[in-house]
Amino acid sequence: MDVTSDSSWAGIGLGVLEGRVLEQLVGLPAASARALSEAAGVSVAQTEQALRRLEERALAVRTGDRPERWVASPPRVSVGTLLARRRSELARAEELAEQIYAAYDAASGPRSAHLVELLTDESEVAARYTGLLRDSTLEVLHLAKPPYVTAHGDPGDEPAVGAGVSLRSVYETGGFSDALSLETALRGTADGGELRLASHLPTKLVVVDRRAALLPARVDHPLTGTLIVHSPALVAALVSLFEMVWDQAMPASLGTRLERQAAERSTRVTPVDTRTREVLRLMATGMKDDTIARVLGISRRTVQKHVSAAGSALGARTRFQIALLATEQGWLGRGSAVPEPEPVAEPVPVPVPVPSE
Known part of the structure; x- marks a missing residue:
């Protein structure tokens, strides 16, 4: 008789071998250990060991016959008893788990704040x-x-x-x-x-x-x-x-790289015209193209042409790089709106950007 998989009996505390022997025993009126071992496909010694464990759980009973034979106890009563016992154990475990959860919750606030904070x-x-x-x-x-x-x-x-x-x-x-x-x-x-x-x-x-x-x-x-x-x-x-x-x-x-690039450019950069310098000075202050165009009385497209021309002359790819390199070339002049960095007393602290929230 094969009523279940090998692992299903663990729910009532039976091992794989015990469950297999019990499955064979319930289908027979009485059987010897040797007959059960042949039916279950295990050795006689293993079968006898499993039968003794089933007897301890009141799932199997020895008869007075000679040679010794075994019968299964009524499963509804014997297995039902094991199930009731396991339910009781699980209920106690659940109660203990709730007590542990409560203790953890009570301590998790300060514990979490100590280890990790969310701001x-x-x-x-x-x-x-x-x-x-x-x-x-x-x-x-x-x-x-x-x-x-x-x-x-x-x-x-x-x-x-x-x-x-x-x-x-x-x-x-x-x-x-x-x-x-x-x-x-x-x-x-x-x-x-x-x-x-x-x-x-x-x-x-x-x-x-x-x-x-x-x-x-x-x-x-x-x-x-x-x-x-x-x-x-x-x-x-x-x-x-x-x-x-x-x-x-x-x-x-970056400092060394920019200095080297500036030295290289100083021998080959073609100076730009006065109007381009005016555009660059205003751009370096943070003005947008539309504002620069209104200030100088030119079109937005003309502003962009001057910026593009300066970028090509300097070998720069971004507007910030254009402003930085134009300053190195002296195109913005000291009278421009670009502020000169103020001297800082030694030692100079090293700034680091604040992480985003």
């Missing part, structure tokens, strides 16, 4: 981030991925790490199309920070002294919130992620 308020993120950088003493590891924001919307207000703190940053190359990322990277490397470039970064990330980390709550929507991680195990995993990205990224020194 959604922009000002709170900026304040906590600034504080972590201010208190850093060893190193800051940084994965910079667009979009970039600052604490107060002004690059001059960016938080900074103190002198003597090691800063290693990996920037996603696509992010250098905006002014904030390039200015920050230039100032960071100028003060001794190490910079590398990667075509793609898995997430924004800042790790401070290997004791706390900040990253977006959602990679696909980085503005929905910021996680502050304090768990040593999680921070260690994020450090490993950074080191993996760092090893695969391309080393770069």
Whole structure:
């Protein structure tokens, strides 16, 4: 008789062998261990061992015959007893589980806040981030991925790490199309920070002294919130992620590269006309094409032609690069609206962009 699969008897505490022997026994009025072993396809010794276990559970009974024979107890009573016992055990286990759940819930609030925090308020993120950088003493590891924001919307207000703190940053190359990322990277490397470039970064990330980390709550929507991680195990995993990205990224020194490019261009860049310089000066202040056109009394299309001509002469691909390289060439002049950087007393702190919320 085969009424079930080998694994189904585990629900009432029977092993595979015991269940197989019981299945054969219930279909016979009485049977010897040898007959059952042949029917179940196992050895006599295994059958006798299974029969003794079934007897302990009141599922099988020995007869007084010689040689010894076995009969099955009425299953509705014997199996029903085991089922009732198992239901009682499960009920006690469920009650204990509820007590454990309650104890966990009572402690999960402070435990979660200690290990991982979720911040959604922009000002709170900026304040906590600034504080972590201010208190850093060893190193800051940084994965910079667009979009970039600052604490107060002004690059001059960016938080900074103190002198003597090691800063290693990996920037996603696509992010250098905006002014904030390039200015920050230039100032960071100028003060001794190490910079590398990667075509793609898995997430924004800042790790401070290997004791706390900040990253977006959602990679696909980085503005929905910021996680502050304090768990040593999680921070260690994020450090490993950074080191993996760092090893695969391309080393770069923007200051040296720009100086070399400027020297090369100084011998071959053709100066542009006065009107193009006027367009570039206004563009460098952040004016849009329509505004520049109104100020100079020309069409928007003419503005774009001047910008395109300057880009071709400088070998620049973006508007910010055009303004930066035009400044190096002296095309914007000191009397332009582009502010000159003010001298900063030593030591100069290294700025780092605030992670998006």
